[in-house]
Every structure is written in structure tokens, then in C-alpha cells.
Amino acid sequence: VAEPGVAVTLRYVAKHAGVSRQTVSNVLNAPDRVDPVTRAKVEAAIMALGYQPNRTARNLATRQAGLIGYCLARRPGHNPFMDTFLHALSTAVEVAGRHVLLFTAPEDLDDTRVYADLVAQRAVDAFVLSDTVDNDPRHTWLADHEIAFASFGRTWPEQGEQPGSWVDVDGAGSCAELVAGLHALGHSRIAFIGWRAHTGAVLDRQRGWRSECERLGLPHGDELAVHADSDCLDCGASAAAGLLDSGHAPTAFVVASDLLAVGVVREVKRRGLRLGHEIAVTGFDDSVLATSVDGGLTTVRQPIEEVAGTLVELLATPWEARGVLLRGELVSRGSAPLQV
Amino acid sequence: VAEPGVAVTLRYVAKHAGVSRQTVSNVLNAPDRVDPVTRAKVEAAIMALGYQPNRTARNLATRQAGLIGYCLARRPGHNPFMDTFLHALSTAVEVAGRHVLLFTAPEDLDDTRVYADLVAQRAVDAFVLSDTVDNDPRHTWLADHEIAFASFGRTWPEQGEQPGSWVDVDGAGSCAELVAGLHALGHSRIAFIGWRAHTGAVLDRQRGWRSECERLGLPHGDELAVHADSDCLDCGASAAAGLLDSGHAPTAFVVASDLLAVGVVREVKRRGLRLGHEIAVTGFDDSVLATSVDGGLTTVRQPIEEVAGTLVELLATPWEARGVLLRGELVSRGSAPLQV
DNA sequence: CTGAAAGCGCTTACAG
DNA sequence: CTGAAAGCGCTTACAG
Numbered sequence: 001v002a003e004p005g006v007a008v009t010l011r012y013v014a015k016h017a018g019v020s021r022q023t024v025s026n027v028l029n030a031p032d033r034v035d036p037v038t039r040a041k042v043e044a045a046i047m048a049l050g051y052q053p054n055r056t057a058r059n060l061a062t063r064q065a066g067l068i069g070y071c072l073a074r075r076p077g078h079n080p081f082m083d084t085f086l087h088a089l090s091t092a093v094e095v096a097g098r099h100v101l102l103f104t105a106p107e108d109l110d111d112t113r114v115y116a117d118l119v120a121q122r123a124v125d126a127f128v129l130s131d132t133v134d135n136d137p138r139h140t141w142l143a144d145h146e147i148a149f150a151s152f153g154r155t156w157p158e159q160g161e162q163p164g165s166w167v168d169v170d171g172a173g174s175c176a177e178l179v180a181g182l183h184a185l186g187h188s189r190i191a192f193i194g195w196r197a198h199t200g201a202v203l204d205r206q207r208g209w210r211s212e213c214e215r216l217g218l219p220h221g222d223e224l225a226v227h228a229d230s231d232c233l234d235c236g237a238s239a240a241a242g243l244l245d246s247g248h249a250p251t252a253f254v255v256a257s258d259l260l261a262v263g264v265v266r267e268v269k270r271r272g273l274r275l276g277h278e279i280a281v282t283g284f285d286d287s288v289l290a291t292s293v294d295g296g297l298t299t300v301r302q303p304i305e306e307v308a309g310t311l312v313e314l315l316a317t318p319w320e321a322r323g324v325l326l327r328g329e330l331v332s333r334g335s336a337p338l339q340v
Numbered sequence: 341v342a343e344p345g346v347a348v349t350l351r352y353v354a355k356h357a358g359v360s361r362q363t364v365s366n367v368l369n370a371p372d373r374v375d376p377v378t379r380a381k382v383e384a385a386i387m388a389l390g391y392q393p394n395r396t397a398r399n400l401a402t403r404q405a406g407l408i409g410y411c412l413a414r415r416p417g418h419n420p421f422m423d424t425f426l427h428a429l430s431t432a433v434e435v436a437g438r439h440v441l442l443f444t445a446p447e448d449l450d451d452t453r454v455y456a457d458l459v460a461q462r463a464v465d466a467f468v469l470s471d472t473v474d475n476d477p478r479h480t481w482l483a484d485h486e487i488a489f490a491s492f493g494r495t496w497p498e499q500g501e502q503p504g505s506w507v508d509v510d511g512a513g514s515c516a517e518l519v520a521g522l523h524a525l526g527h528s529r530i531a532f533i534g535w536r537a538h539t540g541a542v543l544d545r546q547r548g549w550r551s552e553c554e555r556l557g558l559p560h561g562d563e564l565a566v567h568a569d570s571d572c573l574d575c576g577a578s579a580a581a582g583l584l585d586s587g588h589a590p591t592a593f594v595v596a597s598d599l600l601a602v603g604v605v606r607e608v609k610r611r612g613l614r615l616g617h618e619i620a621v622t623g624f625d626d627s628v629l630a631t632s633v634d635g636g637l638t639t640v641r642q643p644i645e646e647v648a649g650t651l652v653e654l655l656a657t658p659w660e661a662r663g664v665l666l667r668g669e670l671v672s673r674g675s676a677p678l679q680v
Numbered sequence: 681c682t683g684a685a686a687g688c689g690c691t692t693a694c695a696g
Numbered sequence: 697c698t699g700a701a702a703g704c705g706c707t708t709a710c711a712g
Binding site: 057065073080081082086087091100101121122123266289292 | 390391392393394395396397399400405407410412413416417419420421422423424426427428430431434439440441442443444457460461462463573599602606628629631632634
Binding site for chain 1: 688689690691692
């Protein structure tokens, strides 16, 4: 029972237990080095006083921040599982006894500048990156400055290796699986719809579509692969319209995002085509949109919890750069009733 | 230009500028107390060395954590604007020279326990709460323990005042506006659809619907107000079906969430009714779902940036509990083409 | 206006 | 096994 108004510090606990401050510290940080009897005495005092070490003081002494920096993407609301990702990331980081420190990058500032400041102030021990773009300058900068980080997503560098540690979901593999499943359903003209931004990830998915079509002897030319201007619902609808009006109309669409896919579904329904029967559509991400489609949208769930756990693991050995590729999980729904 | 390998500390800057450490500190924290000439000299050294004070050391000396704790909701993915909110919150907190520390509450632990630990460790200076539930135990606990916090959302206490500082969006006001707009469009039977959880917020919206209907002389009995089991798409559809099959079928639906509203839209379309003409539907939140509806869903945008800014303002004066009610913004789309 | 002193609450070698 | 000492990198009264 602590006296009210008195801060419960190491010194206070020590006085209470009748030992020195260092012994209390040892009980906390090297319990095996202290006599069982004294240890019990000190632990009792810690319990009774509800003592918990002051984080800041401990951090200063150990030269750590106890925090992992995570920069929120500039355009919020575009990443359908940001919420889930942050929850999984925070949980994984907490298991490692740390916490996530959030920050944002002002529009007018150089992207790496805010990272540099945080490092200069020793405000974080390492960074986790997501919303990766092609040739992302952050990755090269952090790697060049030997700052610990782990990235969700590759940067698809034009030359050389991916800088630093990363974990990603195998988009090519998932799209190949989708094509195989659609083929088993009887589809022989399968189109791909992506969008221009995030080229690396989209092209990766497209590669999976193309190679599996090729393997199965299905058409896989550029006339069946469309890139919408951006990742939006209307863009998906008009991309689908273009393909359906062409001389080589597909019966199935492998679409690189749920949002685009919902647009494709809208266009398909507008034309009176029976979704999941004459026409199949698949998305990517398993966002809330995927269940807003009547009958549901077949899509690929990214294993977010596993991604987060892997990121924290990678951070444990910051000196060795490693890459981990995770499998996406096919979620079969009415829009393309695959046999899984 | 700092020597490589040498940490740039206050002491290093002082030596470089030929002054004492305290003077450097004064330049940083009380520049008016130091002679312009020495100040310029010190500032030059700071610039040249790229010095930034070590956060941890500063925090220990000033007895602050420089961090605002924010607990991520247990069920991620349910709050459509969590992403936007966190971005806005982090930005507002950064303006105040601090950062957001994320944490989660384990399923098996008492909700307030994790807050208590963070406080005991002096890991945060204050908390921001959201995903508030009725009679939220966190609010009373924090207020009882005189811990600084600000809440997005009220807890609708059964008795007494709302504990602590809060900011909320006026759901009743927004729903009243929706009813008025629908009435101007010619609708005279307007139903309300909510869901059982988050009763306080839903009931608040329902109150707005009811009072405006009453004011306009429109029916507003319980037969026109339905509460779905939960906030889900199918739930919205079946709630709409029930109302449309009843003897007093409405021509307009004021729905307490976008997700439920999309379900209502699905049911309306399934029946071949022309959305936005014979039947009007409005949602709440202006989530990505609202644009996934063909023609768009009329909905209420919550002023998230303003909410975040207000939370940080409230945190500036933790000793005085205040409440701020913000107006929602009507976003008119095809599902209910209001004159705004 | 400037700097020597004390202190923030810990941890980590290092004697005893 | 235990404790006196030094130090983490700052800030804040307080003399000079």
C-alpha cells in the first residue's frame, strides 16, 4: 500500500523492502542473481506497492525507445485493411514488450525527412513500413543509413535487390490459383483487370494470371489485360465494359482489387448477365466490399496477422536483411464459386 | 559536421560552440534569456551538427512521456473511418509536439487494466478514447483516477453526467435534417432502421428522426422504427423487407449506418423499386460503401478531422471536463437526392 | 547573460 | 549475493 501522493519509484520500493535500489533492479532484470529469500521479500514489496518501472527512465538507461515507428499513409481510407493491420501489428509489437508510435508525413516535406527526425531524436528503435510504392525512396534511405526497419510489401526495384527486410503476399501465386479455379469451372477466356498505380504489385498479380493462362493453354494476350486509370469503382465498371464490348469478350475476370471488382460486378449486372453463372468475377483483399456484393465476391484474403507477426520477427534481427513471401487465402463466394 | 560514430548530444554541441551545456539547453528552451550573439553561435553549431535533443532524456527531465495513448478497438474493420480518424488524430497530436502511442486490450483482461499499466509506467501523458460503448467503464475509471483523457463519443450514462471531456457528432440533429430533406422531396412515410448495439448513439439518431417527424406531422410510431440484430448488410435487407411487407410500408428509410443502408438498397432493388424515385434511402458515415451503391448513397459525413482537432484541444486543459457537439455533414447522392 | 549543481528514475558493470 | 558508483542525456532553479 503506497502512501498517497508519493510516487512509487525504485528507491521507494527499496526502502520498503529494506534493500538497496540495485537489488530491486536486479530482481526485475536479473532475478537469477539474487538470493531467493531477498527476491521474495522484494517481490512482495513490488506487489504491495503496485510498482512498475518508469518506462522513460528505463529507456534512457538502456538507450532504447521501446517504440516502433509506423507512418500512416497520406491518403487514409484507401487501404481496406489498415485497421486490421494496425491491430495485428500493435499486438505483435506488444508481445515483444514494445509499442507502436504513429506518425504522419506532411505533404510538403520530403518523405524521408520525418523518418530522419525521429531517428535523430531517438524517438523510435525501428520502423515498420507499409503502403509501399515502386522504388520506394524510404527503403533505400533507411537501408543506406543502417536504420532498422521491416516492410510490408516489396518496392520492386528496377535494379539490384530489395533493400532491407520485407514480407509480402504472393500476388502472382494467388492469381494463378484463381485462374486455375476459374478454368476448372469451365471458363476459357479469363481477363485480367488492374490499375496503373502500385505497378509492381499489380504487375505481379498480372504475371500470375498470365503464366497460369499460358500453362493451361488459355489466351493471355494484352487484349485480355486492362489497366484502369485508378483503383475506383467506376474505373472497374468501364474497364469491364470495354472488355465485354470487344471482339474477344471474356467470361471471367480476375480483378486486382475488391473495389475494381465491385465495379466490374455492377457492369455485369447492368447487362443482365448472371453473376457466378455465365460470368465470374474475383477481387483481391477480402475487404468489407466483398460482402456487399449480392451473393458475395470471391476474393483473396491477405494473411494480415501473419504479416504483422513476421514483421516483428524480422525486426528482431535487424542486421540481416531477409524476405518472406506469404500465401494469400482464396475466399470463394457467389461471384465465382470455386472448388476449394 | 559531426564526427562519425560520435553521438551528437548537448555536451557535444556545447563543446563545439564553446559554451556550457546549460546554455545550449537555454537556446532550445528559453531563447529569450540568452544573448543574441551567443544564441547565434549556438544555433550555428546546432545546425552544423544537425543536433536534435534526445526525446527520452528530455522526457525524463520534464517528467512527460510526450505520448498520447490510443487503444485500438477489439474488432478491427468495423469502424469505417478508423483509418481516417487515426490519421487526423496523429496529425493533430503532432502539431502539439507529441505522438500517438497505440495499444490493444487483450480479450481476457479487464479493459481498464491495460490503461492502468500504461499510467503506472508513465508511458503516456493522456488517453484518447473512441469506439465508445454505453456506460463505458473506461471513462468512469479514468475520471475517478484523475487521468487525463478525451473521448470521441458519449457513453450515455444512465445517471449523472458524462465523465470527462468528450466530442461527438450530433446524430439526432443530422437525422432530423435527413427527415426534413426527405419530406421536402415528397415523402410522408419515413422509417428508421437502427441496430441494437451502440444503443446510445443509435437511439440518439432515432430521437432526431422521431422529433422531426413529429414536428412535420408525419407518422413516427414504433411500427416505423426497426432495430436490426446487428450492424450488417443482411440485417439491413431483412429489416427493410419487414417494413415493406407491413401494412404501413414506408417510401423512405433513414438508416443508422451505411452498411445497413446498403442492405436496404439491395432489398429495394430486388423488389424492382426505383431507388431515389419511388424509394429513398439514407445511410450514416459516408464510408466507402456509400459510393459502391449505383448512383451513390445519401449519407452523413462525420467531420473526423474536426473531431480529432477538438480531442487534442480538450487534452490541453485536462483539469476541466468539457463536451463538444459537432454537426454532421449531409452528403446527397442518388439514393435520396436531397436539396442541400 | 552564463555556468556549476542537482536531479529526473532507471541500469549496468564492478567491488566487496 | 549485495550495494556503492557512475552514467544514460536532458532540464530547471539558482548562484555568480
